[in-house]
Amino acid sequence: MSDNTRLPCLPVAGTRAYPPRHSAFTAVFWNALAQGLWQTTRCGACGHATFPPKPVCPHCWSTDMRWAPLGARGRLYSWTRIHAAPAVFAAEAPYAVGIVDLDDGLRLACRLLDTEHTTWTPGMPVEMVVLTYEDGPLFAARPI
Amino acid sequence: MTRRVALIGASAIPVGRHQTPDDAALQTLEHEIMTRLVTEAVQDAGVNKEDIQSLVFTLPRPYTRQKYFHTFLMGQLRLACRGSVMEVMGNGMTAALAFDKACDEILLGRAEVALALGINMESAVSAAEHMMSSMRTTGDVDFHTSAGFTPIAWYAMDATRYLHEHGATREQLGAVAVKNRHHASLNPLAQYRKPITLDEVVAQRPIVEPLGLYDVPPRGDGAACLVLASEDVAKATGRPYALVRGRGFCHDGSHQISDVPNDMIAFEAAARASRDAYAQAGIGAQEIDLAELYAPCTIVEVLVSEAIGLVPRGQGARAAFEGETRLGGRIPVSTSGGLTSRGHPAYVTSLYNYVELAEQLRGRAGERQVKDAHWGLGTGELGNYNAALVHVLEAVR
Numbered sequence: 455m456s457d458n459t460r461l462p463c464l465p466v467a468g469t470r471a472y473p474p475r476h477s478a479f480t481a482v483f484w485n486a487l488a489q490g491l492w493q494t495t496r497c498g499a500c501g502h503a504t505f506p507p508k509p510v511c512p513h514c515w516s517t518d519m520r521w522a523p524l525g526a527r528g529r530l531y532s533w534t535r536i537h538a539a540p541a542v543f544a545a546e547a548p549y550a551v552g553i554v555d556l557d558d559g560l561r562l563a564c565r566l567l568d569t570e571h572t573t574w575t576p577g578m579p580v581e582m583v584v585l586t587y588e589d590g591p592l593f594a595a596r597p598i
Numbered sequence: 599m600t601r602r603v604a605l606i607g608a609s610a611i612p613v614g615r616h617q618t619p620d621d622a623a624l625q626t627l628e629h630e631i632m633t634r635l636v637t638e639a640v641q642d643a644g645v646n647k648e649d650i651q652s653l654v655f656t657l658p659r660p661y662t663r664q665k666y667f668h669t670f671l672m673g674q675l676r677l678a679c680r681g682s683v684m685e686v687m688g689n690g691m692t693a694a695l696a697f698d699k700a701c702d703e704i705l706l707g708r709a710e711v712a713l714a715l716g717i718n719m720e721s722a723v724s725a726a727e728h729m730m731s732s733m734r735t736t737g738d739v740d741f742h743t744s745a746g747f748t749p750i751a752w753y754a755m756d757a758t759r760y761l762h763e764h765g766a767t768r769e770q771l772g773a774v775a776v777k778n779r780h781h782a783s784l785n786p787l788a789q790y791r792k793p794i795t796l797d798e799v800v801a802q803r804p805i806v807e808p809l810g811l812y813d814v815p816p817r818g819d820g821a822a823c824l825v826l827a828s829e830d831v832a833k834a835t836g837r838p839y840a841l842v843r844g845r846g847f848c849h850d851g852s853h854q855i856s857d858v859p860n861d862m863i864a865f866e867a868a869a870r871a872s873r874d875a876y877a878q879a880g881i882g883a884q885e886i887d888l889a890e891l892y893a894p895c896t897i898v899e900v901l902v903s904e905a906i907g908l909v910p911r912g913q914g915a916r917a918a919f920e921g922e923t924r925l926g927g928r929i930p931v932s933t934s935g936g937l938t939s940r941g942h943p944a945y946v947t948s949l950y951n952y953v954e955l956a957e958q959l960r961g962r963a964g965e966r967q968v969k970d971a972h973w974g975l976g977t978g979e980l981g982n983y984n985a986a987l988v989h990v991l992e993a994v995r
Contacts, residue, residue, distance in 0.1 A: 472733075474740035505857045506741040531862070532762075534754035535807040536746060540729035543746045548804075551745055553755055553855065553862070561859040563737065565745040576762040592744055 459492040459523040461584045461593070464567075469589040471542040479509050482521065487591045490584055494560070496522040505560045526582050527598065528556035533566060533574045554580055554595050567596035603701045604832035604839040605991060607643025607825030608956040609635045610949070613789040613941030616819040617661070617722040628662055628717045628821070633674050635823040636715065643711075643825035644835040651709035652681030654700040656692045656716025656945045660731070661723055681708035685716075689735055690892060692716075693948035694978020694987045700826050701842055710828045714952075717821035718943035725817060736981060737854040750814050750895060752854060752982045754806035756863050757897035761808065763863070763912070766900075768808060770915035772799035774896035775812045775938050777924045782935025784925075784966035787950065789818045789941030812938065813896040820943030824952055832994070840959035840974065844881075844990035846874030854981045865905035868977065868986040872906035879990040881973060883907030886990075888930045888958055888968045889975045890951035894937045899923075902977060903931055906988065925966055933958060933966050948978045952989075959993035 476484055483506075486493055496503040497511035498518035505524070510517055533552035536543075543549070550568035555561050566574065567583060580595040611631060618626045640647065655668040664670055668685045671677075681703050688695045693716065700714035720728060729748055736742075736749045760766060776796050782788035794812060802810035832839040848870040850856070860866070876882055889908060893899035900914035908929050909917040917923050923931040934940040934954035937947060955974040957963040963971075971993060978987040 470744060471746065472744050474744045480740065506738055531859070532755040532759040534751050534758060534809075535804070536748060536751050536754075537803070537807070538725065538729075538748070538805045539746060540733045540748060541726040542730065544726060546746065549746055551747055551751060551755075555859050559859070560857050561855065562857065563742055563745070563747065563855050576759055594745075 457523055459526050460490045461492045461526055461582050463490045463584045463586045466585045466587045468587060470587045470592060471546060473590060480507065483507050484591065487584055487593060488586070492524045492526060492582055493521050494524050495519040503558070503560055505562050524560070525556050525558035528554045528580060530574060530576055530578050530580050530595070531555050531561065532576050535568070550574060552595060565592060565594040567594050572597060601705050601707065602829040603704045603842040604827050604829055604994070605824060605842065605952060605956050606645070606827045606832050606835060606837070606839045607639045608822070608953040609638035609642060610787055610822035610953050611635065611820060612787050613818045613820040613943055613950065615721040617719040619722045628658065628664060628667065628719060629671055629674050631821050632671055632715065632717055635821055636675060636713065639713070639823035639825050643827065644837055645711050645825065645827065645831065647677065649711040649831065650677060650713060651679050652700065652703035652712035653677070653679065653683050654696045654703070654712065654714050655685045656696045656718070656949070657685045657687040658716070659718055659720045659945065662719055681712065689980040690894070690944055690947070691978040691980040691985060691987055692945040694892065694976070697824060697948065697952055697989070698845065698987060700824070701845070704826055704828050710831050712826045713823060714826060714949065715823035716946045716949060718945040719819045720943070721817050721819050728817070742854070748806070750809070751806050753895040753898055754809050756901060756982065757808050757895070759863050760897060760901065766915040768800060769796060770919040771813065771896050771900065772796050773915070773919040774899050775799045777918055778932050778936035779939045781925060781933050781966060782939035784964070785935050785940060787953070788935040788939055789816055790939045809895055809897065815894045815937045815942035818941040818943050820941060820946050820950060822946055822949035822953055824949060824956070838960040838993070838995040840956055840991040841994050842989055843992045844875035844877070844879030846871035846988045847986070849985035852984050854984060862982070863901055865901050865983040865986070868902050868905040868979065868983050868988070871986040871988040875988040875990045879992070881990070886929065886973050886975050887971045888933055890934060890954050891932060892937070892948055892951065892978045893932065894942055896938065899931060899936060902983065906975070906977070925968065930968050933963065933968060948976065951976045955991055959991055961995065
């Protein structure tokens with residue numbers, strides 16, 4: 455398909471601290487993400503997209519859910535930097551997380567690609583990226 | 599005639615570090631605390647053991663060794679009941695649900711007297727370890743927890759957004775912590791009672807930016823017991839009581855975050871639940887004399903105060919800074935010291951809020967008594983106030 459969204463894949467040393475589980479359904483998302491493909495489910499009945507992807511439409515409860523590309527850009531709705539972290543994330547702390555409103559109308563929460571020089575501000579434009587850990591991918595946002 | 603429910607008795611241990619490490623020679627046993635609290639609360643209420651027909655317990659933490667704690671306690675007290683005996687769970691809403699379900703037992707006519715009670719022990723488990731469990735309670739365990747989100751990280755993002763939208767200052771937000779510590783200094787049940795200054799609040803190390811150590815709840819243990827009764831039983835005791843006059847509940851149909859962009863800091867569930875509770879009570883928000891809010895962080899108290907109409911939108915932090923929500927102010931909020939200073943043993947936290955309402959509305963709050971307190975309000979919540987449970991209580995003396 456020509457309308458796929460491809461995200462930059464950034465290699466990260468080590469493994470994910472708390473990797474997501476895969477079901478036969480969500481494996482489609484994570485395996486695609488590993489290839490840089492950014493997609494979610496859209497309902498064939500009511501047309502609503504939803505994120506995270508779901509096998510049942512939360513809006514109309516149809517099971518006619520189809521994979522569709524997601525927009526890569528959006529704006530930061532809010533953010534925080536976590537200093538007090540759970541045991542498995544302690545080595546990464548402090549780290550920034552945020553809420554992103556994608557340009558195509560979905561809101562999601564993810565890790566922010568933080569540097570010492572990044573100033574995060576609500577409303578700032580961001581783009582989605584794939585963090586390619588040794589054991590699999592996570593999605594994150596960075597400033598444009 | 600419609601039955602009504604009265605809060606007629608209460609007891610609690612001071613919030614603090616009660617849980618013993620596994621290797622301690624002498625252990626703190628939950629049921630020894632709980633049996634004593636039941637007898638104290640029932641004595642406070644002026645009813646008899648035989649009058650109690652329903653008990654609604656909060657779920658203990660997984661660290662509590664005795665399983666099926668609720669029915670174990672029935673045996674410890676030889677309480678025979680014909681209403682209901684159960685443990686309830688609803689994340690942060692757990693204790694508010696225990697109160698609510700105990701009210702239902704009386705409204706349904708299953709009991710004339712019902713207890714809402716529970717114990718939360720967790721302080722001997724390190725914060726980093728405890729967060730391994732709590733990080734799985736907020737958001738999607740696969741899509742959010744994998745990114746490192748923690749429960750209070752969501753409140754921190756509320757704070758970031760609030761400061762951005764309303765131009766409130768870090769100092770105004772910190773004023774909530776100073777105010778609540780002052781209240782806690784007057785409350786023997788509070789975990790942290792030494793007064794603090796605004797400079798100290800702002801200077802604390804960051805926990806989840808922009809919130810620092812004094813903006814977020816401490817960890818602690820607690821236990822409390824409330825006695826609820828039908829209005830007839832309450833009247834017959836001849837003692838002051840607090841009548842439950844309004845109740846509202848709303849779940850906004852999202853868990854932690856809505857993928858349809860909304861106004862995240864409007865706390866719409868709290869707004870709706872409070873409107874229903876006020877309507878049942880036949881009052882408006884302006885008639886509330888004090889509010890005991892489930893507000894784990896300074897920002898949450900600000901946002902709930904606004905959502906339930908105690909202060910105008912965008913003005914909650916300023917109101918705290920200017921003393922409006924302090925004891926003696928226009929609308930005292932968290933007179934117990936709130937979750938940041940009275941303490942936050944999460945599964946029983948709202949029990950402590952109702953304990954405070956019982957004390958205030960019966961005119962027994964001592965140095966922190968709100969003068970002529972007539973209408974009191976309590977809230978419970980889960981998620982990022984994705985669901986809210988609001989009760990409005992009226993003093994009857």
